[in-house]
Amino acid sequence: MKFGYFDDLNREYVITQPDTPLPWINYLGCEAYFGIISNTAGGYSFYRDARLRRLTRYRYNNVPLDCGGRYIYLRDDESKQFWSPSWQPTRTEVKDYSCRHGMGYSVIGSVSNGIAAHTRYFVPMGENLEIWQLTVTNHRAAKASISAFANIEFCLWDAQDDGTNFQRNFNTGEVEVEDGVIYHKTEYRERRNHFAYFACSRPTAGFDTQRESFLGRNRGWDKPAAVEAGQLTNSIAHGWSPIGAHQVKLELEPGETQQIVFVLGYHENSVDQKFDPAGSQIINKSTVKPVIAKYLDAVEADAAFERLRLYWESLLGIFQVNTPDIHTNRMVNIWNAYQCMATFNMSRSASFFESGIGRGLGFRDSNQDLLGFVHMVPTRARERILDLASTQLPTGGAYHQYQPLTKRGNNDIGGGFNDDPHWLIVGVSAYLKETGDWSILDEPVPYDNEPGSEKPLYDHLQRSFAYTLSRLGPHGLPLIGRADWNDCLNLNCFSDTPGQSFQTTTNKEGNVAESVFIAGLFVLSGQEIAAIAKHRGLESEATGYLAEVAKMEEAVNQYGWDGEWFLRAYDDFGAKIGSKECDEGKIFIESNGFCTLAGIGLEDGKAAKALAAVGTHLATKHGIVLQQPAYSKYYLNLGEISSYPPGYKENAGIFCHVNPWVMIGETRLGHGDQAHDYYSRINPSAREEIGDLHRCEPYVYAQMIAGKDAPTFGEAKNSWLTGTAAWNYYAIVQWILGIRTALDGLQIAPVIPKNWPGFTATRTFRGVVYKIAIERRGEGSHIALTVDGAPIEGNVVLPPTDGRKLVTVKGILS
Ligand code: GLC
Ligand code: GLC
Numbered sequence: 001m002k003f004g005y006f007d008d009l010n011r012e013y014v015i016t017q018p019d020t021p022l023p024w025i026n027y028l029g030c031e032a033y034f035g036i037i038s039n040t041a042g043g044y045s046f047y048r049d050a051r052l053r054r055l056t057r058y059r060y061n062n063v064p065l066d067c068g069g070r071y072i073y074l075r076d077d078e079s080k081q082f083w084s085p086s087w088q089p090t091r092t093e094v095k096d097y098s099c100r101h102g103m104g105y106s107v108i109g110s111v112s113n114g115i116a117a118h119t120r121y122f123v124p125m126g127e128n129l130e131i132w133q134l135t136v137t138n139h140r141a142a143k144a145s146i147s148a149f150a151n152i153e154f155c156l157w158d159a160q161d162d163g164t165n166f167q168r169n170f171n172t173g174e175v176e177v178e179d180g181v182i183y184h185k186t187e188y189r190e191r192r193n194h195f196a197y198f199a200c201s202r203p204t205a206g207f208d209t210q211r212e213s214f215l216g217r218n219r220g221w222d223k224p225a226a227v228e229a230g231q232l233t234n235s236i237a238h239g240w241s242p243i244g245a246h247q248v249k250l251e252l253e254p255g256e257t258q259q260i261v262f263v264l265g266y267h268e269n270s271v272d273q274k275f276d277p278a279g280s281q282i283i284n285k286s287t288v289k290p291v292i293a294k295y296l297d298a299v300e301a302d303a304a305f306e307r308l309r310l311y312w313e314s315l316l317g318i319f320q321v322n323t324p325d326i327h328t329n330r331m332v333n334i335w336n337a338y339q340c341m342a343t344f345n346m347s348r349s350a351s352f353f354e355s356g357i358g359r360g361l362g363f364r365d366s367n368q369d370l371l372g373f374v375h376m377v378p379t380r381a382r383e384r385i386l387d388l389a390s391t392q393l394p395t396g397g398a399y400h401q402y403q404p405l406t407k408r409g410n411n412d413i414g415g416g417f418n419d420d421p422h423w424l425i426v427g428v429s430a431y432l433k434e435t436g437d438w439s440i441l442d443e444p445v446p447y448d449n450e451p452g453s454e455k456p457l458y459d460h461l462q463r464s465f466a467y468t469l470s471r472l473g474p475h476g477l478p479l480i481g482r483a484d485w486n487d488c489l490n491l492n493c494f495s496d497t498p499g500q501s502f503q504t505t506t507n508k509e510g511n512v513a514e515s516v517f518i519a520g521l522f523v524l525s526g527q528e529i530a531a532i533a534k535h536r537g538l539e540s541e542a543t544g545y546l547a548e549v550a551k552m553e554e555a556v557n558q559y560g561w562d563g564e565w566f567l568r569a570y571d572d573f574g575a576k577i578g579s580k581e582c583d584e585g586k587i588f589i590e591s592n593g594f595c596t597l598a599g600i601g602l603e604d605g606k607a608a609k610a611l612a613a614v615g616t617h618l619a620t621k622h623g624i625v626l627q628q629p630a631y632s633k634y635y636l637n638l639g640e641i642s643s644y645p646p647g648y649k650e651n652a653g654i655f656c657h658v659n660p661w662v663m664i665g666e667t668r669l670g671h672g673d674q675a676h677d678y679y680s681r682i683n684p685s686a687r688e689e690i691g692d693l694h695r696c697e698p699y700v701y702a703q704m705i706a707g708k709d710a711p712t713f714g715e716a717k718n719s720w721l722t723g724t725a726a727w728n729y730y731a732i733v734q735w736i737l738g739i740r741t742a743l744d745g746l747q748i749a750p751v752i753p754k755n756w757p758g759f760t761a762t763r764t765f766r767g768v769v770y771k772i773a774i775e776r777r778g779e780g781s782h783i784a785l786t787v788d789g790a791p792i793e794g795n796v797v798l799p800p801t802d803g804r805k806l807v808t809v810k811g812i813l814s
Contacts, residue, residue, distance in 0.1 A: 001692040006685065006699070007100070011312070011334045013699040015039045015099040018087035021695035023066035025352050025720065026101035027342045028130055029123035033266060035070075035130060036350060037106050037121055039099035040088035042066035047128055047194070047266040049405040050159065050349045050356025055184075055196045055266060057155040057162065060355050064088070070264075072119055072134055073149040073227045074112070077249070082227050085109045085117035089221035101699070103312035103338055105305070114140035115252075124295065124304035125311055129265030131301050136259075138252035146252060149227050150262045151245040152198060153211060154184040160357045173242040175209040176283055181292060182209055182244040183283055194268045195283055198244030201261035201296040205249045206232030211241035263295045315341075315376045321737060323752075323759040325676075327685040332732055335685070335699045339725040340372035342700075344384070346721050349404075353703075353718040360401040360410050363388060363420045364485070365723055367427035372726030374434045375741075375765075381431055386445055389424060389460045394447040396421050396463030400482075400503070408449055414504055418471060418481035419518050421464035425525040428461060429532065433741035436766055436799075441536070458536075465529050468522050469548065473514035473570065475559035476551070478522060480515040480569060482506065483639075485590055485658075486626075488650035489515075490639025491571050502640035514570045516560040516578075520594035523549050523556075527598070535743055553600055561606060565613040566591040568627070571637050578627065585638075587617050588627040593661025602668060611665050615674070622714045623654035623682040624662055625707040647710025654705040656682045656724040660731035667735040667751035670781045675736050676753045679728070690714065701725055738783075739763055739772065745798040748811050750774055751781045758813070766799055771808045778814030786810045 003024075004015035015024055023038035028045070035045035043066075044058035058068040071089055075082035083092035086099070086108040094110035098118075109118020116137040123130045138144045156162045156169050176183040180203065184196040208214040208226060213235030216225025226232045232247045248260050267288040276284035294300050320333050347366050350356035366388055374381040391402045391409040398420040399409030409415075431440065441461075444454035471479045480491050482503060490502045491513035526549035533542035560567050568578025568588035578588040592610040601607035618624045630652035631642035644651035659682055666675035680686045682705065688698035696702045696716035703722035706715045734740040738750035739761055746765050758775040774783075785792050788808050797809055 001690075002688055002698075003691050004099075004698075006330060006688075008330055008334065010100075010102065011316070012100045012102040013335075013697075015101070016097065018094075018097050018099075021692065023352055024099075024101070024697045026106045027346075027720075028104060028106070028121060030104055030341055030345060031125070033123050033128040033130065034345065034350070035121075035123070036352070037070065038066045038352070039101070039106075039108065040066060040069070041071055041084075041086035041108055041119070041121075042069035042088060044068060044155065045130060045264065046350065046356065049403070050346075052158055052403075052405050053194070053266070054155040054157060054159040054162065054356065055264070057153040064091075066352075067221070068153060070119075070121060070132060071151045071221060072117070072132075073151070073224070074115060074117055074136070075147040075149070075227055075230055076113065076115070077145040077147055077230055079113075080228075080230065081113070083112045085112070085119065091222060103316075103334075104308050109135075111139070114138065115144060115146060120305070122305055122308055125307050127265070127291070127295070127304075128267065129263055129291065129295060131295055131304065132262040132264070133298070133301055134260045134262065135257060136250060136252065137257040138254055141254055143254065144250075144252045146250045147205065147230055148248045148250060148260060149224075149232070149245060150198075150200065150260075151214070151221075151224075151243065152264060154186070154196060154242045154244065156186050157192070159355075171239045173237050173239050175237050175242050177207060177209065177236065178285065180204050180207070180246075182207060182246075183285070184242055184244065185283055186242065188274070188283065189281055193271050193274055194266060197263075197265050197267065197288065197292065198246070199263045199292045199296060200246040200248060201298065202248045204246045206234055206247040208232045208235045208245040209242055210235035210237040211243045214243055214245050259298055261296050261298055261301050263292055265291070267291070312338075317762075318375050318764045319733065319739075319761070321733075321759060321761040323737070324756050325680075327680065327683045328676075328732060330685050331683055332729070332737075336372070336701070336725060336729045336732075337376065339700045339720065340369070340729055341376065343369045343721055343723070343725045344373040344380070347404075348721045351718075351720040354721055360403040361388075362401050363391065363398040364400070364417065364423045367423035368723045369726045370427040370430050372729035374430050378431065378435045378437070381434075382437070382440055385424075385428055385431055385440065386443060386457070388427070389445045389457055390449050392421070392424065392447055392460055392463070394453065394463075396460075396465075396467030398424070412504075414482075416481040416506075417483050417487070418468065418478055418515065419484040419521055421467045422518070422521045422525040424464050425461050425529050428457065429528040430741070432532065433743055434765075436743075438535070441532070458532075461529055461532070465525060465545065465548075468518065473512060474574060475514055475570065476555035477514035477516060477559060477570070478518035479510060480513045480518065481510060484515040484518050485521075486517070486641065486650055488640035488643070489569065489577075490641070491569065491637065493639040494572075494636050495639065496636060502643070508572050512570070512574055513572045516556060516567050516569055516591040517594055519552050519556050519560060520566075520591060520598045520600060522552050523600055524594070524598035526552070531743055556595060556600055557606070560591070560595075565610045566595045566600075566606075573637065577638070584629045584631050585627045586629065587613060589614060589618055589624055589655075589658050589662065590626070593658055593665055596665030596668060597661045599668060607665060608669055611662060611669065611671075614662055619678070620654065620708045620713075621681065622705050623656060624659050624678065625652045626650060626655050626658070627652050630707065630709040645710070647707040647713065649704055652707045652709050654682065654707050656701055656703060656705060657722055657727055660727040663731040664735045667738070670751060672736065672751040672781060673753045675731075675751060679732055679736060682724075682728070701728060737761065741765070742796055745796045746770060747796045748772065748774075748785055748809060749781070749783060749795050750811070750813060752776070752813075754779050768800060768804065769806050770797065771806065772811070773809070774811040774813060776813045780814055782814050784812045784814070
């Protein structure tokens with residue numbers, strides 16, 4: 001069952017019924033000011049940091065599920081009936097409901113009793129504000145008198161504190177109302193030099209800033225007393241719960257359309273110019289007023305929307321493909337790239353499943369996110385790399401997370417996830433391949449943000465690699481530390497106390513438990529740093545890396561191979577994990593996916609065997625599960641992985657993040673059909689028809705789909721913020737379509753399904769547009785390339801040396 005449809009031409013997903021299985025969300029903003037918005041206008045906004053600068057309040061895990069938002073009420077002032085064009089929060093029945101989620105905007109509306117209304121929400125480029133354009137049309141035969149109400153609830157900035165510290169917070173709330181603009185200035189009197197505002201383009205018939213005055217006692221957002229009465233009360237909040245509500249009266253002739261613009265924004269004043277007059281406690285509004293005035297103008301708002309549209313057109317235009325598969329096209333050309341922007345911006349902080357409070361930017365996560373993002377805005381990728389590397393510890397290890405606002409490593413979560421440092425090499429390598437900007441390696445970057453400790457970024461990569469060499473276990477495999485990619489495989493934890501964190505509790509020395517996954521990652525990152533060293537003319541250093549890589553491969557072959565697949569790990573007792581000898585958890589996806597992706601066992605048949613075993617034991621119609629059999633009980637020596645009920649999350653769920661590793665492994669074996677089949681099983685667009693089972697948005701990936709052991713097999717959870725976005729993008733674009741960035745140029749090596757006659761693509765790479773056409777003439781993956789009509793050797797297209805900006809590439813597959 002579907003709940004809407006793709007409008008590919010407009011790059012929108014159109015939701016046609018409001019009661020989707022879960023709130024289906026979109027993101028507003030892609031620079032510094034952000035919001036999440038559901039298909040019924042739920043959600044919240046924040047400036048840079050979803051925890052420390054939250055503008056509006058949202059109630060996670062409330063009932064109804066999606067509570068708090070950018071709400072509009074319309075009231076027929078004759079019949080006194082009122083409703084919400086976005087369905088929530090009144091949930092009055094409406095006609096022709098639709099929500100168009102597009103690139104950085106959403107348009108939500110419906111028709112009720114002959115009154116059509118829709119609101120377009122978006123954040124203009126370069127501004128710290130959001131625009132709501134409410135358009136109301138009277139389709140009745142008679143004149144209509146309508147009151148429009150717009151409402152938000154302010155959050156007291158620190159979302160954690162806002163939800164816990166009521167004894168203080170019920171006293172601190174303060175607002176100002178001036179010229180019809182509501183200013184939220186809680187704590188502005190003391191150490192904050194920022195405030196929020198909510199403005200309206202029309203003269204208002206009233207406002208409210210105190211929640212209780214607006215809602216009335218014992219009422220919810222579905223039935224605000226002031227809306228019911230048709231008159232806001234001009235309340236001023238003193239403590240309790242500041243809100244922003246405006247009322248505008250519309251007189252609409254038959255067929256007439258009117259528009260109201262609302263602007264919600266964040267503004268900072270310099271510390272010495274906070275107040276006007278100086279010495280008073282009144283906000284100095286001189287710098288914000290022009291911004292407000294500008295965007296309340298509908299012409300300016302439309303122009304800002306057009307700039308946003310063009311921005312996305314140019315970002316997405318960097319890579320466009322036309323294949324025989326509509327789901328591939330749609331995800332690659334539109335939604336998967338778009339999701340990569342969201343994961344780059346948010347890491348894992350703010351979504352319907354991530355509260356914006358708990359998690360900063362992950363070291364591992366953010367480095368991986370670069371794989372799907374770096375081609376869009378390389379300058380921002382560069383900045384992110386330098387931020388990440390600045391939190392690296394002198395040992396080469398890493399804080400697992402850092403806070404975006406302070407850019408400091410997060411001590412609560414600490415470090416010791418022994419895979420972390422290698423992702424920096426992977427991220428930097430992706431950046432170099434995309435941009436050819438070698439200067440980044442010479443950037444001075446501190447360790448642990450300590451002034452004076454700066455070393456060139458390249459030094460950070462060297463330490464990342466060396467980190468593992470001084471942390472090898474009894475079999476010469478990398479020690480796992482707190483965990484590796486699988487945060488929940490906690491082999492040194494041994495926690496038997498409820499509530500203890502699996503990620504930070506350590507009861508073992510950690511000198512025994514080893515990870516075959518990290519071994520695979522080490523082999524990959526070793527190849528990458530060797531190539532980088534070589535390019536820098538450091539031949540013997542490069543040879544040294546490759547020697548370590550060879551040693552590691554040897555250790556994997558000797559101690560990491562179970563006969564038919566790669567082992568997962570050794571536990572603290574030196575016992576195997578992910579072996580046929582185990583009762584449960586006999587085979588895992590991570591080591592098999594990553595070792596083959598890294599090229600281990602391609603020659604001696606191990607890779608082919610391992611992936612065949614993955615196909616037999618782990619692949620399901622809804623994707624590939626993490627391991628089998630699922631753990632049926634809690635294992636003290638394994639940790640959180642066995643804490644989840646079978647089939648969910650890390651305990652044999654379909655973790656969509658790692659499925660692409662197997663896809664890439666399959667392409668390395670030349671198995672285009674298999675790779676694309678796995679790709680399609682978790683492709684959200686291809687799952688649109690089973691929306692009532694899948695339940696999450698059909699336009700973005702979810703972290704997890706319940707595995708075959710779960711009672712809800714096939715049900716997705718945790719959409720949007722997941723490494724799944726970058727890895728799937730990377731797998732389909734760079735390995736299946738095979739348009740791959742390389743240090744010296746653009747490599748073209750498609751491994752596509754046999755029944756595809758070919759495909760065409762456009763790629764802007766280092767300032768040059770490549771028009772690529774691939775034609776299949778045989779069943780294999782051998783490619784013969786001509787560049788601007790001339791055949792070339794090999795499969796790497798070197799950048800033109802004569803200043804050409806357009807290059808035509810033809811590839812014949814046989
Ligand atoms: C989550 C984490 C990621 C981790 C994965 C597996 O997606 O964000 O860092 O690798 O879970 O545990
Ligand atoms: C939980 C999640 C896992 C995540 C970890 C760290 O264990 O299941 O996906 O990586 O928390 O926050």
